[in-house]
Amino acid sequence: MTDRDVHTAGLEEKIQALEEENRLLRNIIYKAPIPIFVIDRQHKISHFNQALEQLSGFDAKDMIGTSLQWKAFYAKKRPVMADLIIDNAPADQILALYGPKYKKALANESVFAATDFFPDLPPAGKWLFFSAAGVFDDNGHIAGAVETLQDVTTEKAREQEVYELYQTYHQVLEFIPYPIILYDVNGHVTYVNPAFSSVFGWALKEIKGRPLEFVPDHLKQETGRMLDRFRQDQRITRYETKRLTKDGRTLDVVIWAASCTWSPDRSGEHFVILRDITKENRLAANNRTIMRISAALPEYPELEDLMDYITKEIKGLLHTEGAVVLLYDEIKNDLFFVGASYDDSDTEQRARKIRFALDEVLAGKVLKTGKPAVNNQADRSKDLYPERDRKMGYKTKSIMCVPIRSDSRITGILCAINKKQNVFDDNDLELMTLIAGTVGISIENARFAQALKEAYLDVASMNRAKDKAINHLSHELKTPVAVLTGSLQILKKKLSELPRIKAASTLDRIQRNLNRIVQIQEETADIMDKKTYGAKDMLQVMVQTCKDELATLIEQHLDEEDPMEVVTAVIEKEFSSPASNIHTIHMNAAFDHVFDRLKPLFAFRDLDIVLNIQDNLPDLCLPVDVFEKTVTGLIKNSIENTPDQGRIEISMQHKEDNIVFTVHDFGVGIETQDQKRIFEGFFSIQKTADYSTKTPYDFNAGGKGVDLLRIKLFGDRLGFSIHMASSRCRFLQEPYNEICPGNISQCRFCKDISDCLNSGYSTFTACFSCKKKS
Numbered sequence: 067m068t069d070r071d072v073h074t075a076g077l078e079e080k081i082q083a084l085e086e087e088n089r090l091l092r093n094i095i096y097k098a099p100i101p102i103f104v105i106d107r108q109h110k111i112s113h114f115n116q117a118l119e120q121l122s123g124f125d126a127k128d129m130i131g132t133s134l135q136w137k138a139f140y141a142k143k144r145p146v147m148a149d150l151i152i153d154n155a156p157a158d159q160i161l162a163l164y165g166p167k168y169k170k171a172l173a174n175e176s177v178f179a180a181t182d183f184f185p186d187l188p189p190a191g192k193w194l195f196f197s198a199a200g201v202f203d204d205n206g207h208i209a210g211a212v213e214t215l216q217d218v219t220t221e222k223a224r225e226q227e228v229y230e231l232y233q234t235y236h237q238v239l240e241f242i243p244y245p246i247i248l249y250d251v252n253g254h255v256t257y258v259n260p261a262f263s264s265v266f267g268w269a270l271k272e273i274k275g276r277p278l279e280f281v282p283d284h285l286k287q288e289t290g291r292m293l294d295r296f297r298q299d300q301r302i303t304r305y306e307t308k309r310l311t312k313d314g315r316t317l318d319v320v321i322w323a324a325s326c327t328w329s330p331d332r333s334g335e336h337f338v339i340l341r342d343i344t345k346e347n348r349l350a351a352n353n354r355t356i357m358r359i360s361a362a363l364p365e366y367p368e369l370e371d372l373m374d375y376i377t378k379e380i381k382g383l384l385h386t387e388g389a390v391v392l393l394y395d396e397i398k399n400d401l402f403f404v405g406a407s408y409d410d411s412d413t414e415q416r417a418r419k420i421r422f423a424l425d426e427v428l429a430g431k432v433l434k435t436g437k438p439a440v441n442n443q444a445d446r447s448k449d450l451y452p453e454r455d456r457k458m459g460y461k462t463k464s465i466m467c468v469p470i471r472s473d474s475r476i477t478g479i480l481c482a483i484n485k486k487q488n489v490f491d492d493n494d495l496e497l498m499t500l501i502a503g504t505v506g507i508s509i510e511n512a513r514f515a516q517a518l519k520e521a522y523l524d525v526a527s528m529n530r531a532k533d534k535a536i537n538h539l540s541h542e543l544k545t546p547v548a549v550l551t552g553s554l555q556i557l558k559k560k561l562s563e564l565p566r567i568k569a570a571s572t573l574d575r576i577q578r579n580l581n582r583i584v585q586i587q588e589e590t591a592d593i594m595d596k597k598t599y600g601a602k603d604m605l606q607v608m609v610q611t612c613k614d615e616l617a618t619l620i621e622q623h624l625d626e627e628d629p630m631e632v633v634t635a636v637i638e639k640e641f642s643s644p645a646s647n648i649h650t651i652h653m654n655a656a657f658d659h660v661f662d663r664l665k666p667l668f669a670f671r672d673l674d675i676v677l678n679i680q681d682n683l684p685d686l687c688l689p690v691d692v693f694e695k696t697v698t699g700l701i702k703n704s705i706e707n708t709p710d711q712g713r714i715e716i717s718m719q720h721k722e723d724n725i726v727f728t729v730h731d732f733g734v735g736i737e738t739q740d741q742k743r744i745f746e747g748f749f750s751i752q753k754t755a756d757y758s759t760k761t762p763y764d765f766n767a768g769g770k771g772v773d774l775l776r777i778k779l780f781g782d783r784l785g786f787s788i789h790m791a792s793s794r795c796r797f798l799q800e801p802y803n804e805i806c807p808g809n810i811s812q813c814r815f816c817k818d819i820s821d822c823l824n825s826g827y828s829t830f831t832a833c834f835s836c837k838k839k840s
Contacts, residue, residue, distance in 0.1 A: 136149075178197065183222075242339075255278050267313055319340045422457070426451060684836050686836065724834060736792040790828070
C-alpha cells in the first residue's frame with residue numbers, strides 16, 4: 067500500500083469519524099429535551115429538533131434547508147433572534163422588534179435572551195423564554211447561530227395569578243378602615259394603608275424602608291417583651307396598648323399581628339392591624355364618670371358641698387390645676403362661686419368670696435352667647451380679662467368654660483383652669499358638657515326641693531290653721547245652735563197656748579233650716595273628731611261655754627221628774643266620741659232598720675231600687691251611728707244623682723273575711739277630673755249647691771260635699787275602706803254639654819229607660835272587715 071493510499075485511508079477514517087460525530091451531534095440536538103434550532107450563515111436551518119417539532123407543530127424534514135424559521139413562531143415573516151445575531155443587527159433594531167424584553171447575558175455579551183408571548187403558537191399562544199448565540203469558525207467569522215427555547219407558560223400563569231392576588235391584596239388593604247402596617251423580616255416598613263396615614267399622620271414614603279418609631283418611651287420595655295412573644299408564636303391576638311401619632315398625640319390602640327412566610331428561608335412579611343380605641347375608652351370613662359357623679363349626688367344634699375365634689379372630679383379627670391362652678395345672680399347681674407377646687411388651697415379659699423361682673427371673665431361671654439369657650443393661650447390674652455387674675459391672685463394659662471343649662475335658660479358656668487399636660491381638646495369639652503348637664507339637673511333639683519319643702523311647710527301650716535279654725539267654729543257653733551234649738555222648742559210650746567197666733571209654718575221653716583245647721587255642725591264635728599274629752603275638760607267646756615245651753619235644757623225639761631238625767635243624756639250624746647261607742651251590730655237587722663227609716667224620705671222619687679242583701683250576714687263590731695251614717699250617706703248620694711225612672715242597686719255580701727256594702731246607681735256619673743277630689747270634702751259635683759232650694763233626696767239636690775269625706779274618715783279611724791268607680795253620662799259632656807232634666811222620659815237622647823242605664827253610672831263600695839281586732 068502506497069503512502070498515498072495510506073494517507074487516503076487515514077482521511078477516510080477521519081471523515082467517517084467526523085460524520086459519526088456529526089450524526090451523533092445531530093442526534094443529540096434532535097433528542098435534546100428543550101426546543102433547539104440552528105441556522106447557518108445563509109439563514110438556512112441546519113438543525114430543528116424534536117422538542118421544537120412538538121412546540122411549533124412543524125416537522126424537521128419540512129424545515130431543515132429552508133429559511134422558514136420564523137414560521138415556527140409567527141404568522142408573518144420576520145427575523146428571529148438567531149437571524150439578528152448572524153446579521154450582527156444593531157441594538158436599536160433588536161429593541162424595535164423585542165422592546166425592553168431582551169437582555170444580554172451577563173457572563174457572555176454575545177448571548178441574547180428574552181421572554182415573550184407568542185400568540186400564534188398552538189393551541190392558544192405560549193410564553194417562551196428564548197436565548198440565542200453566534201457560532202464562529204476558527205478564524206472568528208460568524209458561521210451560524212443557535213437558538214434555544216423554553217415553554218414558561220405555566221410559570222407565567224402562576225406569576226400572573228400571584229400578581230393579581232397581590233394587586234387584590236393591596237386593594238383590600240387600601241379599603242380596610244383600620245390602620246395596617248407591613249414589615250419585612252428586618253422590621254422595616256414596606257407598606258402602610260391610607261387608614262394608617264389618616265390616623266397616625268405618616269405617609270408611606272416618609273417611613274418606607276426604615277423602622278417606625280411610634281412607641282411611647284414608658285412602653286418600650288413592655289413592647290420588647292411583646293415582640294419576643296411574637297417571634298416565638300408568630301402571632302398576636304388583641305394586644306391593648308398605646309402608640310404615638312406624628313404630631314405627638316397618644317392613642318389607645320388594639321393590635322393584632324401575624325407573620326407570613328413566603329419561602330423556606332422564612333423570608334416574608336409581618337402583618338400588623340391596629341384599631342384606634344381612644345374614643346371608645348374615653349366614652350367609657352366619661353360614662354363611668356357620669357355614673358359615679360350621678361350616684362354620688364344623693365350623698366351631698368347641700369348644693370355647695372355637691373359643687374365642691376363636682377369640681378374635684380373635673381380637676382382630677384382633666385388633669386387641671388383648678389375647676390370652679392359659677393352661678394348667675396339674676397338680681398345683681400353677676401357671677402359668684404358656688405364650688406371651687408384648686409391645687410393651691412389659698413386660691414380656693416379666695417375664690418369663694420369673689421364675685422365677677424359678666425365682662426370680667428370668659429364665663430360671662432359664655433353666659434351671654436350660650437356657647438362653650440376654650441382658650442389654650444389665656445396667658446397671652448390676659449389684657450381681655452385683667453380683673454380675673456388680679457382678683458384671684460392667680461395666673462390663668464388656659465381655660466375651658468361650658469354653660470350649665472336648666473330648660474331654656476343658663477343658670478351658671480362650669481370652668482376648668484390650667485391643663486397640666488397638652489391643651490384642652492374636643493374630648494375634654496365633650497366630658498365637661500356631659501358633667502355640666504348633670505350639674506344643671508342637680509342645681510334645678512336642689513332648687514325644686516327647697517321650694518317644695520317651703521311649700522310643704524306652708525301647706526302644713528295652713529292645714530293646721532284650717533283644722534284649728536274649723537274645730538273652733540264647730541264647737542263655737544254647737545253652743546248657740548243648741549240654745550236656739552231649745553229656745554225654739556220653748557217658743558213652740560208657749561205659742562201653742564195662744565191659738566190666735568198662726569205661726570206654725572214659720573216655726574217649721576225655722577226648724578228645718580236650724581236642723582240643717584245642726585247637721586252641718588254634726589258632720590263637721592265627725593270630720594274633726596280626733597280625740598275624746600276627759601272629765602276635767604268636759605266640766606271646763608260645760609261650765610265656761612255652755613251656760614246658756616244648760617239653762618235652756620233645764621228650762622225645757624222642768625216638768626220632767628229628773629231633769630238632770632235629761633241633761634246628762636244630752637251631754638253624752640253631744641260630746642262622746644264615736645270610737646267609744648263600738649257595739650256588736652247584727653248587719654241584716656241594722657241595714658233593715660236604716661233602710662226602713664230612709665224610705666219615707668225618698669218616697670216622692672220615682673226610682674227602681676233593687677236590694678240584694680245576703681241572709682245571715684256575720685255580726686260586726688262597729689259604732690252604730692258610724693254604720694248608719696255610712697249607709698245613709700252612700701244611699702242618699704246615689705239617690706240625689708239618679709234621675710227619676712232610673713235604677714239603683716244596693717247589695718251587701720259576705721266575701722272572704724269582709725262584708726262588702728255596694729251602692730251602684732245608673733245616674734249621671736262623675737267627671738273624671740272630679741273623681742280625684744270626691745273624697746276631699748266640701749266639694750260638690752253639682753252646679754246647684756244649695757239645700758235651701760232643693761229637698762233632700764231630690765235629684766241634683768246639691769249639698770255641702772261633706773258626706774263622702776266623713777265616710778272616708780270614719781273608715782280611716784275604724785279600719786274599713788271606701789272605694790269609688792264612675793263614668794259620666796256622655797250626653798252631659800262635650801260636645802253635647804246637656805243638663806240632665808232629672809227624668810228619663812224628659813231626656814231627648816233616651817228612647818227608653820235602657821238608653822239611660824247604659825249612659826252613666828257610679829259605684830261606691832264600703833268594705834268592712836269581719837276579723838276581730840286584737
